[in-house]
Amino acid sequence: MRRRRSSAYRISIMSLLVALIILQSALPMVGYISLGGISITTLHLTVIVGAVVLGTSYGTALGAVWGLSSWIMAFVRPSDVLTILLFRNPIIAFLPRILAGLVAGVLFNQLLPRVRTGVGGSIKMAIAGIGAALTNTLLVVALTWVFYASKAAALIGHGANTSNFGWVMLALLGVNAIAEVIMAGVITPILGQALIRFRRR
Template sequence: MTRHQRIRRNTLRAIFMAIIILQDLVPFFGNIPLGPLSITTLHVTVILAAITLGPGEGAIIGGTWGILTWIRAFVAPTSPLAPLVFTNPLVAIFPRIMIGVVAGYLFRLVVHYCHSQRLAAILAAAAGAITNTGLVLGLIYLFYRTPAVAHAYGVNVSHLLPALLAIMATNGLAELLLAVIIVPLITLPVLEVRRRLGQ
């Protein structure tokens, strides 16, 4: 990698980090509160970074979001549930990192075998959204089958799993559709410009 390429990559990484920070801090920009939940749009930015910069950079951007999620759970929670579960770094940070890894590698894999950036972007967007929702809810169920968490969802402990599955089918679906629509619209023109510039 040349010095110019390193500078460009570092600049793009910084831009993505700045966007993540803005989305996380500006109300209703990155997190839309809905009862005990918070519908996020930040996963889209992580997926965009993973596709345009690669899975490693996507993991860094996702990790940035995860660290912010973890810190905010202590100082400025985005929902009543956040202080109960996102104070655990495994729940707050690991799923965000994995968005970038899964989306970035899947995009490369699909492009390699199918030679379609559009299909690759759509599948990577869907996989990134599912990774985030699935890991967060799965880890909540694994570590936090407690009355306090169940109460935050408005159910008792015995009904926590159905409640989490319902969230997967509602919040998760909304976040998936958002990613599938927005990611190709942004990434395909960016990738085309980079191809024409020989980058």
């Protein structure tokens, strides 16, 4: 009976999170917040919370859903030139997102696995959130350099070239990374603890 309740809980929460990712992607200024020339995502929060509450495999699957939404939105409603350049490439769209979900799940479940609630659980959730956000950002930068260094440098201009393109990308995505890491570190424990308490009822 307990297993059935646990399975039903996981399926329900997973379905809810998948639907939330779809809504975040479809609604302007919800999943992707455009501020000037940058676009900050909140979608990573949904993936991280899923990985923390449901487990690593669920987080990885949610990361794949996030990647699919990124890839589709790059064709349907791109927010800027960099979105077109980066996320129409399925490897850049999928791999960082999938690994972000994987990293969040691994960090939370392997770091002191018996500690899931309270202050210790919140700290673990914050670490998992920060690790996942950094994984996503750094992989996007690295894969962009691998695939599009010369092309993107030409689009960005201002004397950018292949040799310094990595630094240009870090500068452009730096604000995104800071905002997304802070959000992940602060909001993941709040949402994660709430869902775990709900599960225990």
